[in-house]
Amino acid sequence: MPDNLFVGKSVPRTIEADKVTGNAVYIDDLKRPGMLYGKILYSKYAHAKIKNIDTSKAEKLEGVRAVLTGQDIPDARVGFLRDQTVLKKDVVRQFRDEVAAVAAISPEIAEEAVSLIKVEYEKLPAVFDPFEAMKQEAPLVHETDARGRPLKSNILPLPWKFEVGDIEQARKDAAYVAKDTVSTTWVNQCCMGTSGCIAEFDQNNNLTMYDQTNVIFGHIGRITEYFAQIGLAGKKIRVVNPVVGGSFGTKLDTDIYEFIAIQLALKTRKPVKILFDREEEFRALPPRQPAVFNIEQGCDKEGRLTFRNCEAVLDNGAYTSWGATTPSVMIMPMSSLYRVPNVYFKATCVYTNNIYAQAMRGYGNPQATFAVETSMDSLAEEAGIDPAEFRLINRNRSGDETPMKLKITSCGLEECITTVKDRLQWDEKRGKKKGRGMGMASLIHVAGGARVTKSDGHGIMVKVDEYGHVDVIESGTDQGQGSPTVISQIVAEALGVRPEDIFLTFGDTALALWDAGTHASRHTFMAGNAALIACAKAKKQILDMAVELIPKIVKGGFKRKKRKDPEFVEPDLDYGLTANAEDMDIRDRMVFPKKDPDHRYFKIPVAEILRNGLHVGTGESKVVAAEAFYDPPTEMLNREMKGNLSMTYAFGTTGVEVEVDEQTGEVKILKLVSAHDVGKAMNPTLLLGQIYGAAYTGVGYGLTEEIKVQNGRVMNPGFRDYQMLTAMDVVPIEPVVVEPGDEDGPYGAKGVGEPGLVPTAPAIANAVYNAIGVRITDLPITPEKILTALKERK
Amino acid sequence: MIDYDYRKPGNLEEVFNLLREYGPKATLVAGGTDVMVKIKNTKKAPEILISLRGLKELCYIRKNGDYHIGALTTHTMLEKSDLVQEELTALYEGASRIGSVQIRNVATIGGNICNAAPSADTAGPLLVLDAQVLIEGPEGKRRVPITEFFTGTYKTVRKEDEVVTGLQIPVEMEQFGSAYWKQSRRKAMNLPIVGIAVSLRLDNKTISESRIALTVAAPTPIRAYKAEEFLAGKPMDDEVLAEAGRIAASEASPRDSIRGKEWYRRDMIAVFVPRMARLAAERR
């Protein structure tokens, strides 16, 4: 079995050279003929009645083409729980509520027009704390639900409850029990490219959205539902991605600004671009879901976990996006990180007048893992067991079925934990030096798709032309992870050509088959598997063609030679070598017989085969094209939040050594070891990029980042005061790639996009505790919190 | 909509003429890293921006008896100057920690002090280096000690028709070692949570005299005179320095703000005055 030529190698990103020459076209750079620019007027209050909107001055401004308020468009409801309208008509429920929108010939004019719109408000009492909002006397954020039925409480009717086993009994049986309360706050995804789209209708009211969404087909679904409510039922929608400047979860829902662009385009009959500036991106973009966890765990005398019991409260903000579904991912670490037989998890989402949240890299897993891994250390201490040892005792193993019914196939967790221990010199150095500490945390995440919609399918089409070029039409999207390179490696390997022969299209619904979405770290696994199926088909077509054509090509060549040189004697060849497709193969652009790979006459370029197959001159010409739609045999979560929703799971461990300055409270990371079970690395250099980037974001999550919200208002809407780390904030990251392989992944690969982030913050928190004996349970772990805790300890 | 005229005079005379013509409708601009940001954020602009970047003669760093620094000197120039790094180290540290390379390449020391943010990173160093601010107007030249230059948050003694042309630091400061600490959440692209500058002159192991300046600790950058008085004549030991830190912290009147809490700022003053004093002493 020959070595892989491309898979597993660090093939460079040559395919994306436009990004280094300034030629890549992002939504910021995209212009459509006649395009107008849209801007949004946001609410002035966190909770208020809209008494009156006066748009007269705005409408008169030269260059303005449309001004819309909630009065001008249908009351259609959108969002996960249909709890908001596109433009707010009677009530505003948060500072970022969209009250009006303008389309004009330049962004400056649009902005000027927005400032000329006068809105009269009548303030209403507001609530900014989910615990306050749960109380009987709290003001209601929503008076009615989507169907107009009156609401009595701010608690959302969502079914996030999981129960397996008997917690009461397990608690009685436990030798040691630990109880902790932890909390995480809002953080911004900080994509360098801000949100934006262009909406464009054709004459027949079919829509094209130039849009950065990762969920191109889900997007169509939501817009289709919206269309049905606004008199455009049956119209076609096409979603096309430009080059996307990062996603990190921001592009999984259909956001209000996208519906606004659609309405402005409808009104003006022109393409309309809405592009967020950075301040808007901080104020108006839904961030990561905050959560408060009350978590309790118990273990027996040998350190085996007997139960895990957790109740979470999520500040849902004023409306509902994917933040409210994060519990469906939180259940994964809650029930399945480490072996634990009895589990109870309940998450309550509560409306408040704060900003609402969407997805962010990890999608609830970082928050929940912070709770679980804080508790693990807490319990290890109660039990008098070393935290690393405690995790090894309870580690997941291949063949496990977790309480949530996840089937663990490949599992490199043991190797991750032990490697982290080694690299940190855990046994030798931990707790030995004053002010220094070590901590670790692990993760489990979906890595083989994630059935969150009824189909978890991924389609791909592969076309090989007579020049030996391969067109791959991918149904996924590209946010910059390196998918074009990885998929071209897989296709090149599977077909027997080279990566530079591959040309890919991503993110265009007019061309693509269907895909559930580039989320849940699923792309390489899903697209890779689909590609293997499609390439096998295409390869068979090529080889069938070769079987038919090689004798003709070779003999034709001999005929021509004979004509030129009558002395020429046709060699006596064994045409049996090329008589069956199973006896043929393709490698490095050449078709050849397996029994004689360097045959002088039978080793022929793929391009030549296809050329001869197409230009036959007499009926029966052929092209080579194949498709595949891969939907793995996984399950959706049932009502009890159980189901094996992925084909395989990623594991990993992050270990951190810190030094804490007890005078300033500052935490310095001396070493961060990030070990990940990736099945198999498709492209080591690209893989490292995911590990570094995710770990770095995790460090920000643990130590410096927070959106400061005061009475519903974002107080730090810019990079100046939102503490995303710079290149000067060095974190020595040591990545470790663990490759146990995976029987279901393409070439054994599993997903890795999100895992790098998940355990970072709890590893830091655990290290800080080891260093100074105080546990910070509220992210981010700032110097102020450390100093306060140290003072209180005294 | 934002609209303004932009002029770039070639000499001071022209600047004064424009200032006289436009009065309060004009704003002086140098690097633009404060003025342009303010225009973008407030969506308000003056009628005319008068650029000082054509006044090349105000771009200098010299030691001519005293130290002379032109108002149009960029932070990058200060950062790259051996003279500043070796002999006016606090100023080197202040200038080199501002923003980013891109900011420092255009932002000027004159702009930094005229903007007069309580957080200005060159203010603390200039205060501990006894700088004098050279101001010129249609009526002539004057000089103001930096200790009297800041009158309030974003306010200085500079009159509307005047231009700050440079800074002068007395040659006596070459006997002082100095240091500046910018306490911030990350190592670049941050305003300080609190800034601590110290300069001191040693006589053997005793502190003959010192200067301590605090930024983001009051409405303007301030000197901690009581702490300085306390240190005079005292030995360089931990207890003495710690006490000086505590006194300096008590002289400050920091607030709670988005960047930090009042108590944290006081605590950091107490922590860093001793640390910067030690550093300054090493550099003597």
Added chain:
Amino acid sequence: MKKVLVSFTLNGDPVTADVPVTWTLLKTLREYFELTGAKEGCGVGECGACTVIMDGQAINSCLCPISEVEGKSVTTIEGIAHKDGSLHPIQKAFLENNGVQCGFCTSGMIMSSKALLDHNPDPTEDDIRKSIAGNFCRCTGYVQIVESVEMAAKEGE
């Protein structure tokens, strides 16, 4: 809206921009010259996505009033490849070493790096990190960007 004529050298060519006086260098590059490599990531000099080189120095073009560019020499990402189209060592290194992921920060990163290498062909890691401290990146965690610049510096020798 008053307009100005500003003449300067852009990627080696003499040009004149005829734009409103309130336009920044960034807006002029993107809208007047249609060079969209430099990006507006924040508009207030806080992210570095708009970084270009002016008279040898890296600057935030979003803060540079166009009038200040008169007589100067400006280089953008579109101007650093060789005349025959082959890539500059920095551009090559970023592709080879995964210094590019989503690419939005890349133009600015490369220009900041180039400004560094033009003055300091043998930088330390600290020098490199300092030169890109004003360029935010969310994708890479900076590690492979620093490695790319190191790679480019070596090749330049």
